[in-house]
Amino acid sequence: xxxxxxxxxxxxxxxxxxxxxxxxxxxxxxxxxxxxxxxxxxxxxxxxxxxxxxxxxxxxxxxxxxxxxxxxxxxxxxxxxxxxxxxxxxxxxxxxxxxxxxxxxxxxxxxxxxxxxxxxxxxxxxxxxxxxxxxxxxxxxxxxxxxxxxxxxxxxxxxxxxxxxxxxxxxxxxxxxxxxxxxxxxxxxxxxxxxxxxxxxxxxxxxxxxxxxxxxxxxxxxxxxxxxxxxxxxxxxxxxxxxxxxxxxxxxxxxxxxxxxxxxxxxxxxxxxxxxxxxxxxxxxxxxxxxxxxxxxxxxxxxxxxxxxxxxxxxxxxxxxxxxxxxxxxxxxxxxxxxxxxxxxxxxxxxxxxxxxxxxxxxxxxxxxxxxxxxxxxxxxxxxxxxxxxxxxxxxx
Amino acid sequence: xxxxxxxxxxxxxxxxxxxxxxxxxxxxxxxxxxxxxxxxxxxxxxxxxxxxxxxxxxxxxxxxxxxxxxxxxxxxxxxxxxxxxxxxxxxxxxxxxxxxxxxxxxxxxxxxxxxxxxxxxxxxxxxxxxxxxxxxxxxxxxxxxxxxxxxxxxxxxxxxxxxxxxxxxxxxxxxxxxxxxxxxxxxxxxxxxxxxxxxxxxx
Numbered sequence: 001x002x003x004x005x006x007x008x009x010x011x012x013x014x015x016x017x018x019x020x021x022x023x024x025x026x027x028x029x030x031x032x033x034x035x036x037x038x039x040x041x042x043x044x045x046x047x048x049x050x051x052x053x054x055x056x057x058x059x060x061x062x063x064x065x066x067x068x069x070x071x072x073x074x075x076x077x078x079x080x081x082x083x084x085x086x087x088x089x090x091x092x093x094x095x096x097x098x099x100x101x102x103x104x105x106x107x108x109x110x111x112x113x114x115x116x117x118x119x120x121x122x123x124x125x126x127x128x129x130x131x132x133x134x135x136x137x138x139x140x141x142x143x144x145x146x147x148x149x150x151x152x153x154x155x156x157x158x159x160x161x162x163x164x165x166x167x168x169x170x171x172x173x174x175x176x177x178x179x180x181x182x183x184x185x186x187x188x189x190x191x192x193x194x195x196x197x198x199x200x201x202x203x204x205x206x207x208x209x210x211x212x213x214x215x216x217x218x219x220x221x222x223x224x225x226x227x228x229x230x231x232x233x234x235x236x237x238x239x240x241x242x243x244x245x246x247x248x249x250x251x252x253x254x255x256x257x258x259x260x261x262x263x264x265x266x267x268x269x270x271x272x273x274x275x276x277x278x279x280x281x282x283x284x285x286x287x288x289x290x291x292x293x294x295x296x297x298x299x300x301x302x303x304x305x306x307x308x309x310x311x312x313x314x315x316x317x318x319x320x321x322x323x324x325x326x327x328x329x330x331x332x333x334x335x336x337x338x339x340x341x342x343x344x345x346x347x348x349x350x351x352x353x354x355x356x357x358x359x360x361x362x363x364x365x366x367x368x369x370x371x372x373x374x375x376x377x378x379x380x381x382x383x384x385x386x387x388x389x390x391x392x393x394x395x396x397x
Numbered sequence: 398x399x400x401x402x403x404x405x406x407x408x409x410x411x412x413x414x415x416x417x418x419x420x421x422x423x424x425x426x427x428x429x430x431x432x433x434x435x436x437x438x439x440x441x442x443x444x445x446x447x448x449x450x451x452x453x454x455x456x457x458x459x460x461x462x463x464x465x466x467x468x469x470x471x472x473x474x475x476x477x478x479x480x481x482x483x484x485x486x487x488x489x490x491x492x493x494x495x496x497x498x499x500x501x502x503x504x505x506x507x508x509x510x511x512x513x514x515x516x517x518x519x520x521x522x523x524x525x526x527x528x529x530x531x532x533x534x535x536x537x538x539x540x541x542x543x544x545x546x547x548x549x550x551x552x553x554x555x556x557x558x559x560x561x562x563x564x565x566x567x568x569x570x571x572x573x574x575x576x577x578x579x580x581x582x583x584x585x586x587x588x589x590x591x592x593x594x595x596x597x598x599x600x
Binding site for chain 1: 421422437438440444528531532536539551556561562563566568569583
């Protein structure tokens with residue numbers, strides 16, 4: 001390590017040289033991944049590539065964090081006087097980059113400090129967006145990144161005002177924060193870190209946790225509600241959510257009116273749906289309709305897998321055409337509810353007839369299902385349709 | 398993922414469709430001389446009840462929805478009971494406990510508002526204050542829209558809103574597909590009956 005310190009003599013090493021030293025040190029540390037991961041706590045960084053391996057390491061990391069801290073600290077101490085605090089500030093960043101995938105190349109090629117942090121936060125943001133489902137650590141990650149950015153770009157000379165991290169243990173009844181990312185700990189504590197330059201009393205930390213949870217929910221809602229990508233800020237988002245909920249409720253009213261009109265006797269029974277002559281047409285209608293139910297729920301990872309299976313089971317282009325039809329029809333219904341239904345039916349009919357020549361396995365199951373009822377179309381839509389399922393369903397009815 | 402696992406899987410939609418059909422059949426059995434308006438209300442009731450039942454007791458909005466529906470009697474009582482079946486008592490019982498809580502908290506809120514409003518006389522309208530009041534107004538509106546949202550605060554309100562939006566989407570799609578299926582079956586039956594008539598005339 002000593003050879004990597006060309007500028008020890010100067011009291012203010014240039015930025016470039018500092019970075020070079022850091023990088024070299026980081027590369028040396030890259031061989032020792034577990035330490036890095038161990039240092040990265042639940043709430044700080046969960047790099048994508050090693051996410052699956054993390055749980056065990058988190059446990060160890062939790063307990064041995066202090067040890068790893070000390071372990072890492074030593075080589076840094078050996079670098080010199082001005083280094084320790086600086087590296088304490090920046091170490092977590094680089095550990096995360098190190099374990100992350102593409103960021104490494106970018107970091108090595110960049111030479112300016114600000115861009116480095118910009119890339120870092122970008123890679124973290126990408127990781128965040130990709131690991132949407134891992135929810136709980138996300139909010140904390142971003143805040144921590146921002147905090148580091150502020151702290152690091154603000155001071156060229158490392159200042160030793162406070163400890164960079166203070167921990168407070170907070171009891172929390174809900175297991176939500178700790179659910180996806182480990183806690184084998186028996187008590188549900190939330191480990192919260194105060195950012196550099198932030199108040200560290202329990203009240204503000206509690207507020208910060210609360211705010212992060214709320215913003216996490218807002219992000220999920222942003223994904224659900226169409227057309228909210230560009231809206232930032234709570235008030236606008238709430239506006240959109242309210243409008244969307246109201247429009248959905250209006251749609252339900254309208255559809256119920258239509259259903260009452262179409263079927264004067266309200267007999268939505270099996271017989272009316274499935275006559276043998278119109279078997280095929282009706283089933284495609286219902287199946288395609290049910291299929292459209294599925295693309296909407298995008299939050300459950302298990303759903304995503306089943307959706308993937310479904311798309312494999314069906315003809316590719318027609319199902320994607322359906323998705324497109326769905327998105328367009330949704331917009332249509334939002335804007336002009338009166339004329340939409342006929343267009344809906346037309347688009348569905350077209351796509352249905354295109355799909356008539358679709359996968360044969362689906363058709364066989366459809367014919368099997370024809371006397372058993374509407375909800376069997378769900379079964380046929382699942383990626384793994386077992387005849388056992390059909391038999392059990394008959395018993396229920 | 399914090400959302401209940403029952404929400405996004407196919408089992409939810411299956412349960413939804415099943416209870417929807419059940420509810421519609423229950424409505425059909427008592428629909429001999431119903432007006433159009435009444436039929437529409439019955440269909441909507443069936444859809445809402447099916448959505449709430451499929452979601453289960455875990456979602457607060459589901460329970461609140463059922464409570465609201467049973468509260469507005471309007472000839473709905475018997476129908477609702479027949480739709481719900483055994484779930485009815487379970488769902489309704491839980492809600493009565495919540496009602497008391499609502500009243501108590503409102504009293505306290507009113508008192509605190511009175512104190513605050515008398516204390517505050519001159520305050521500069523900072524941007525933060527304006528922003529906060531905007532958000533407050535909107536959260537109030539959201540509370541009105543989402544069933545059972547009035548008791549909830551901040552995080553849980555957003556949670557319930559998330560749940561509610563996904564199930565509303567599922568409800569809309571389900572009804573749309575039902576509509577489509579019935580329309581197609583109607584048109585096909587009409588076509589087949591026309592063919593039969595032609596055949597009979599021909600022979």
